Amino acid sequence: MKLAxxxxxxxVVSGLVLTAGHFFRNMGxxxxxxxxxxxxxxAVTIQxxxxxxxxxxRLRSLHRLVRREDGSPRCVxxxxxxxxxxxxxIYIVAAxxxxxxxxxVPARFDIDLGKCVFCGFCVEACxxxxxxxxxxxxxxxxxxxxxxxxxxxxxxxxxxxxxDGRPTSPxxxxxxxxxxxx
Amino acid sequence: MPKLIIDDREIEVEAGTNLIExxxxxxxxxxxxxxxxxxxxxxQCRLCMVDIEKTPRPTIACNTLAADGMVVRTDTERVRExxxxxxxxxxxxxxxxxPVCDQAGECWLQIYYMKHGLYDPRMVDEKVHKPKxxxxxxxxxxxxxxxxxxxxxxxxxxEITDTGELGIFNRGDHSELALFPGRDLTNNYSGNVVDICPxxxxxxxxxxxxVRVWYLDTARSVCPGCARGCNIxxxxxxxxxxxxxxxxxxxxxxxxxxxxxxxxxxxxxxYDQHGVVDSPGRLPxxxxxxxxxxxxxxxEEAVAAVADxxxxxxxxxxxxxxxxxxxxxxxxxxxxxxxxAGVRQVAFRVPPAAPADGDDFLLRADRTPNVRGAELIGLDxxxxxxxxxxxxxxxxxxWVFDHDLTTAGWPAAEVAEALGRVETLIYAxxxxxxxxxxxxxxxxxxxxxxxxxxxxxxxxRVQRFRTALExxxxxxxxxxxxGRVLAALGGTPPGPRxxxxxxxxxxxxxxxxxxxxxxxxxGGQMVAGAVPGGAPVPPGRRAVVGAAG
Numbered sequence: 060m061k062l063a064x065x066x067x068x069x070x071v072v073s074g075l076v077l078t079a080g081h082f083f084r085n086m087g088x089x090x091x092x093x094x095x096x097x098x099x100x101x102a103v104t105i106q107x108x109x110x111x112x113x114x115x116x117r118l119r120s121l122h123r124l125v126r127r128e129d130g131s132p133r134c135v136x137x138x139x140x141x142x143x144x145x146x147x148x149i150y151i152v153a154a155x156x157x158x159x160x161x162x163x164v165p166a167r168f169d170i171d172l173g174k175c176v177f178c179g180f181c182v183e184a185c186x187x188x189x190x191x192x193x194x195x196x197x198x199x200x201x202x203x204x205x206x207x208x209x210x211x212x213x214x215x216x217x218x219x220x221x222x223d224g225r226p227t228s229p230x231x232x233x234x235x236x237x238x239x240x241x
Numbered sequence: 242m243p244k245l246i247i248d249d250r251e252i253e254v255e256a257g258t259n260l261i262e263x264x265x266x267x268x269x270x271x272x273x274x275x276x277x278x279x280x281x282x283x284x285q286c287r288l289c290m291v292d293i294e295k296t297p298r299p300t301i302a303c304n305t306l307a308a309d310g311m312v313v314r315t316d317t318e319r320v321r322e323x324x325x326x327x328x329x330x331x332x333x334x335x336x337x338x339x340p341v342c343d344q345a346g347e348c349w350l351q352i353y354y355m356k357h358g359l360y361d362p363r364m365v366d367e368k369v370h371k372p373k374x375x376x377x378x379x380x381x382x383x384x385x386x387x388x389x390x391x392x393x394x395x396x397x398x399x400e401i402t403d404t405g406e407l408g409i410f411n412r413g414d415h416s417e418l419a420l421f422p423g424r425d426l427t428n429n430y431s432g433n434v435v436d437i438c439p440x441x442x443x444x445x446x447x448x449x450x451x452v453r454v455w456y457l458d459t460a461r462s463v464c465p466g467c468a469r470g471c472n473i474x475x476x477x478x479x480x481x482x483x484x485x486x487x488x489x490x491x492x493x494x495x496x497x498x499x500x501x502x503x504x505x506x507x508x509x510x511x512y513d514q515h516g517v518v519d520s521p522g523r524l525p526x527x528x529x530x531x532x533x534x535x536x537x538x539x540x541e542e543a544v545a546a547v548a549d550x551x552x553x554x555x556x557x558x559x560x561x562x563x564x565x566x567x568x569x570x571x572x573x574x575x576x577x578x579x580x581x582a583g584v585r586q587v588a589f590r591v592p593p594a595a596p597a598d599g600d601d602f603l604l605r606a607d608r609t610p611n612v613r614g615a616e617l618i619g620l621d622x623x624x625x626x627x628x629x630x631x632x633x634x635x636x637x638x639x640w641v642f643d644h645d646l647t648t649a650g651w652p653a654a655e656v657a658e659a660l661g662r663v664e665t666l667i668y669a670x671x672x673x674x675x676x677x678x679x680x681x682x683x684x685x686x687x688x689x690x691x692x693x694x695x696x697x698x699x700x701x702r703v704q705r706f707r708t709a710l711e712x713x714x715x716x717x718x719x720x721x722x723x724g725r726v727l728a729a730l731g732g733t734p735p736g737p738r739x740x741x742x743x744x745x746x747x748x749x750x751x752x753x754x755x756x757x758x759x760x761x762x763x764g765g766q767m768v769a770g771a772v773p774g775g776a777p778v779p780p781g782r783r784a785v786v787g788a789a790g
Contacts, residue, residue: 137340138453141481150483153450159374162341163450167483186340 114195114224119179121196121231122170122209123217125189132215133189136165140181140190148174149181165211172199173207195220196230206233245311260302260313261289271315272324272353274331274439275391276303279504279779280400286331286391288353290323291315299323321357328358334369334414335440336386344441346454350389371417377407378426380508381435381443385417388442394418394434401505402602403781404428418442429600432511433504436494447512448492451485452478460709461496461763463696465566465689466510467599468607470698471495471502472763473510475690475709489710490515490690498764501702503776507604517688518710522673524685525714535683540715540725543682547640548729550665550682551582554637560586560627563620564643564670565609567719568694569703570742572611572618573749574723574734575642581732586630588622589615592650601780605699614697617752617768625651631659638665642719643686645674669719685716692718693739695761701771703753705761 063069081102091099105112114120125133136153154166181190194217201207209231218228244253247264254263261271262278274286282304290299294312299320302313314320331350339345371385395407395418406424409416420426426434435445457476464471474494478485485491493515495506517523529538529546551559561584563575579587589612599606615621630636632655639660646656660666660679668680671688691712697703712718717725720742724734735741740758747753752768760766767773 135341136450139340142453142455152483155450162338162374 108198111225114220116193116222116224118195118224119177119182119192120220120224120226121172121194121199121217122175122181122190122192122214123194123219123228124168124211124214125191126215130215132165132168132211133187134165134168134185135161135187135189136163136168137186139184139186143180143184145178145180146174146176148172148176168211168214169208170214171208173204191219193219194228195224195226196228198230200236201233202235203233206235243307243309243311245307245309245313247313248315254307256306258307260291260305260307263307264291264302264313264315269315271302272349272357273303274349274389275393277393277396277437277504280393280396280437283392283396286327286389288324288327288331290320290327292317292320324353324357325360328354329360329362331389332358332362333364334371334386335389336368338387342384342387342441343444343449343454344387344438348441349439369414372419375419376446377420377443378431380431380446380512381426382446382449383418384442384444385419387440388418389440390416390418391439393437393439394443397430397434397437398426398428400781401433401779402428402430403779403783407434429507429509429604430505430602432508433495433506436504445492451488452481452491453484456480456484457491458709460690460707462493462690462706462709463610463704464493464506464510464514465610465696465706466507466514466608467603467605468610468612468699469502469603469605470610470696470702470704470765471506471510471603472498472704472765473506475515477690477709479710488515488519490518498776500764500773500775501698501704502603505603505779507600507602509604515690517672518690518713520672523671523713523716524673524677524683525716527685527715528680528683530681535678535680538682540717543684544722544725544729546682547667547684548582548726550638550667551578551584551640551726552730556583556585558635558637559584559639560588560630560636561640562591562624562627562642562644562646563587563589563615564591565589565612565615566643567611567615568689568692568696568706568739569611569614569618569746569753570694570739571719571723572615572620573742573746574720574727576618576620576749577732577745578723578727578730581727581730586622586627586636587620588624588627589620590624591644591646592624594648594650596650602777607699610696610698613699613701613768614695614703617697617701618746618750628655628659631663634662636663638667639663640667640669641676641680643670645676647675669722671716684722685714686719686722687712687716691716694718694720695743695758697768698765700774701752701768702765702773703756703761703768704765705758705763 085101088099088101127133136151141149141151148171150169151165152167153163156164182192213231220226242253250267252267264271271289273289275283284301284304289302291302292314293300373384375383377383398407399405406420406426408421410419435443459474459476462473462475464473474496476491477489478491493511497504526537527540527543528535597606597608666680667682668677669684669686671686677683690709693708695703695705720739727734735745747756
């Protein structure tokens with residue numbers, strides 16, 4: 060070890076200079092970006108959640124129920140997904156459809172995301188292509204177990220993600236996480 | 242007796258046995274749709290083709306009687322190819338909507354396709370469309386597209402019930418099953434056409450969309466709807482409690498017993514009996530009266546209080562109204578308890594408000610399952626005398642099982658007077674009623690599917706029913722409740738299971754001597770001295786049987 064290194068303090072100072080240099084350079088870049096210079100990039104590569112990494116099209120994200128043209132669910136309540144689900148997190152109750160050509164319709168279709176293991180078996184089992192896991196939504200959370208149960212209406216309102224996996228529907232927020240009205 | 246060889250195995254059968262039944266005895270299944278052992282031979286489905294030596298073409302097994310020296314093969318390449326082609330023919334106009342079909346999972350089209358079909362469909366034309374979701378009557382709904390025209394249901398209505406509501410109309414691939422104009426499938430055996438339909442064409446309106454069949458568990462049981470005691474399977478849904486609106490008993494299906502009900506059961510038994518199990522009026526916990534209200538109490542407290550009431554007032558002031566809905570084990574336990582407590586006033590014949598009618602086949606006018614058992618066990622006292630004693634104020638404690646006295650066939654004013662003058666009214670039963678609401682102590686009992694036991698039918702056949710479900714809440718089987726009362730009275734119950742009480746019954750009552758659960762088995766056993774009458778001849782068969790005999 061050289062004498063300068065063994066003196067200890069000069070090395071500490073040079074380390075601080077290096078760190079501070081990166082800090083101020085990045086701060087300048089971030090401030091410039093915040094002020095509108097889109098080409099300025101700081102050291103952090105992705106500004107999550109404003110920026111997102113592209114997701115693989117195979118990603119299994121929050122489920123959605125596919126709609127028919129009239130907005131009713133494509134699901135026919137055949138219980139295949141409920142049967143195949145290894146976590147037993149799907150709860151379907153079947154009802155009669157007013158149209159005699161459609162045998163059944165789900166009166167209730169709940170997924171308990173607190174139990175779901177995101178295996179995707181429900182999507183594979185579905186004979187009607189009525190459930191998909193392509194919303195790109197991964198940020199769902201709740202303060203209670205009940206809030207993790209997503210109902211038919213919530214799942215029907217979701218849209219597929221864009222090609223790079225960007226969600227196009229807002230994250231469904233359970234009632235217990237909504238801010239109280241001011 | 243013809244001796245024949247089926248698939249290299251020799252068997253001797255009675256003359257008049259067809260090849261399907263002869264093969265069945267060897268454990269060989271010949272696939273079929275239209276053949277049913279209770280119905281005439283139709284030869285419609287053509288699926289039961291077998292090769293018979295020295296016969297140029299495959300032959301239908303259902304309409305070929307076993308003959309001496311016949312050599313039958315059910316597994317040749319030609320037979321397999323025939324089955325595959327016939328399956329393809331059956332499925333030409335079938336909608337293949339298995340995911341939404343209630344029959345999926347117990348459908349013979351599915352089963353035989355997987356076993357014998359497995360072809361690639363070659364059909365390119367539009368399928369023929371027929372009426373869907375047509376209600377045929379109060380219990381049955383028809384999807385004519387799924388029908389394979391086996392005509393079992395048509396023959397059932399002609400040959401079993403002799404009502405003839407159904408027919409097959411039009412020709413060729415436009416043939417469809419329908420009701421005759423102006424008719425409805427309202428006979429009391431309509432539910433059976435759902436059981437015999439091999440596909441999803443006829444399904445049950447009561448069961449429609451309730452539970453997928455693969456979620457169901459089954460237990461062998463006996464219908465408690467009338468004194469016949471038809472053998473049934475209870476199908477219960479324990480795995481998906483959010484299905485079927487929370488009903489735990491999904492449906493009842495008849496179970497074959499050649500001596501009681503053959504393959505059938507009536508709609509009264511099928512649709513009216515399971516309601517009580519999931520009724521909103523079920524009593525889940527023991528209740529005791531505190532002032533005007535009934536409050537939950539512990540079993541120890543309730544049992545001790547009941548034992549005290551039986552003991553404290555002396556035999557003249559205590560009476561028990563047992564019920565013919567109770568199993569033999571319960572009645573035996575009651576008899577032992579009453580002997581222990583010295584109570585002699587016991588009866589079970591509380592007249593119904595409106596006497597029911599039987600029909601001309603299985604349903605009996607007596608809508609209780611165990612009158613014969615209660616008679617044999619010796620609980621047949623004078624119920625009217627008990628009512629009179631209560632009205633006269635001679636009774637201080639009255640223990641009522643199951644009956645709602647306020648809706649019985651006694652004048653309401655007399656019942657109200659009697660219940661008002663009894664100091665300690667005890668009610669043991671599964672469902673709350675106006676009688677239970679007036680009781681000092683309410684002891685909840687388990688329904689018949691929640692426990693095991695035996696019932697004695699009107700001819701004296703003792704038949705077992707088994708546990709399909711856990712008792713609701715803290716309710717107990719009546720025999721266990723009575724065993725606890727017996728222990729509180731200082732007696733010793735014979736054991737912790739219903740079977741122990743049945744053994745006690747077999748050793749105490751001569752009519753049941755020598756019986757055990759093992760000898761009763763699945764087919765039932767006659768009590769000593771009773772003569773088995775066999776299953777009644779169906780109305781549609783009477784003329785045939787009469788002409789032959």
